[in-house]
Amino acid sequence: MAAHRVLLLGGNGKVARLLTPMLLQRSWEVASIIRSPDQVAELQQIGAQTNHKGKLDVLVRSIEDVKSEAQAKTLIDEVKPDYVVWSAGAAGKGAPERTEAIDRDAACHFIRASVATPSITKFILISFNSCRYEKMSWVTEEHWQEYLKTTRNPLNRYYEAKIVADKVLWEEGKKRKDFAAVSLRPGILTMEPVGGVALGKYPRVAGTTSRPSLAFRPGYPRYAALLGSHPTFHNFRRFGRVRMRLLLIAQDRVAALEQQLDQIDEQEDRQLFLGCMRRDKNVERQQVLSDLKAALAEYDDMLEKCRTVVSLPASRGRDVQNLRKWVDGTACLDRQESSYLEHENDLINPVKSLEKSTAYTESFVEECIFWLETLMHKSLLSCHSCYGSAFGPDDYFDEDTKFIGAYSGNYAVRRGISHDPIVLHPSEGI
Incomplete structure (x- = not known):
């Protein structure tokens, strides 16, 4: 695989800190943009602790001071990347003008400047799961109103800034066939371990998303992170x-x-x-x-x-079912290599089993959750692409745009339920 040079805007953020060593491990070059000189040494230490052949450049620049596409283009020309990742933002903190300056204006300037730079072929925008002008057709009105009341309205200024950047990304991304514009729209970000992702139209908007789930690449990196996130996922063949x-x-x-x-x-x-x-x-x-x-x-x-x-205890059926649903939903593992989960009578869990009372309660609660989820939407874990709207009516996107709703988080109730809406244009993914 050819080495890429990535411009990582907002390099001191938690998502960016998780992403940086992963990119370096792939022998890629990373230019991490931060706002304070006090952050340089710590970021360089992250790079030094990673066993890699990549290169990390830490640059101190004020994204908030980028007031035009030309200024954004100056930084791009200095770094010369072929991928750009936007992980910066005021996150609604500080004066309202600061949110507008960073999350809206600076983001739009970098999007336009990236599209205008032929060498850049991908722009990944870490956005906000409420970036929609109108309710999605597959979400109930009751849930949408509840979501507006509890989540989006309190973050309305943040929403107003992010929705503009999302729309600009969608509009600008259509101008070049060789340009992949990716809007990654997670829920409220947490530092919980990475969880499962299932594809399809999801009937809810609210939820949380672990930052690690945005960093680990699909396939064994993400699957191994899932297995390591909780002992109930440690299921292997007894042979x-x-x-x-x-x-x-x-x-x-x-x-x-x-x-x-x-x-x-x-x-x-x-x-x-x-x-x-x-x-x-x-x-x-x-x-x-x-x-x-x-x-x-x-x-x-x-x-x-x-x-x-x-003598090791047999795996619990519910734990195996959780893993199988995650694998079927994400389709990120080869079917033959994940078929070991089909040998339910031969699976063991090497971790000490839960106390009977805890296991019973947990199993009962999970059973109730799965029953309710199945009742609400039979196609929760169907893996498919569908044409839909991120901003308004269902015909807002053209046929080159694919919407993927992702259900992210460990299926067990102890990790909670969340989802990651993702917009891809063109159909090329991350």
Whole structure:
């Protein structure tokens, strides 16, 4: 894979801090833009702690002071990136003018300047899940009004700034066929472990999204992060059948050598050799004993390991079901390589099981949640693309635009429920 140079705007943000080492590990070059010289040493330390062949440049610049497309173009020309990631923002904090200057005006300037730069082929905007002019057709009016009341209205100035940037990204992205404009619209960001993502039209807007889920790339990086986020996801094959098969082979090898030793002893014509090991000159017997020692050690080792594995508790059906739904929903793993989850009777969890009362309560609550989710929307985990609107009526987007609603977060109730709406244009993704 060719190395890319990424302009990371807002490099000191939590999402950017998670993303930076991942890009460096891919041997990419990262130009991280921050506003304070006090942040330089800490960011450089993040780069130094990463085992990589990439290059990290930390530049101190004030994005808030970018007042025109020309000024944005000056920074782009200085860095010379081919990808741009917008992770900057006032997040509604400080004076209203600051939110408008950064989240709206500066973002729009960098979007336009990036589209006007032929060498830049991708712009990723970390946006806001409320960036819509109108209710989506698949969301109920009751839920939409509740969401406006509890989430968007309190952040209305932030919304007004982000919606403008999203629309500019959509409009500018259509100007070039070789340009991928990506609006990543998570819910309220948390530092919870990465969770599952399911694709499709999701009937709710509110939710939380872990910052790590925005950083780990689809595939094994994201799947491994999910497994590491909670012990209930630590489900692996016991391989009971093949383990017994290999144990039987090892046992038979010891038995065959034992039989061979008995035959040698029976045919021995010198009683002295049988009565004194120090004077035993039978080379064949010595070789069999040596082979027997190695075979028996291997057998004992396999037997002990088998005892450990066999005694591990079986995976709970609900935990396996959660993983299977995540894999089916994200489609980020090869089907053949994720098929191990289909061997439910052969799956184990090496982590100490939960107390019975806790496990029962958790299972009951999860069952209620899944029942309600199924009742509300049968296609929760369907993996498909659909044409829809991010800003208004369903026909607002043209046919080159794809909307993907993503349900993100661990399915278990202890991690909560969230989702990540994502807008891609053209159909190329991150």
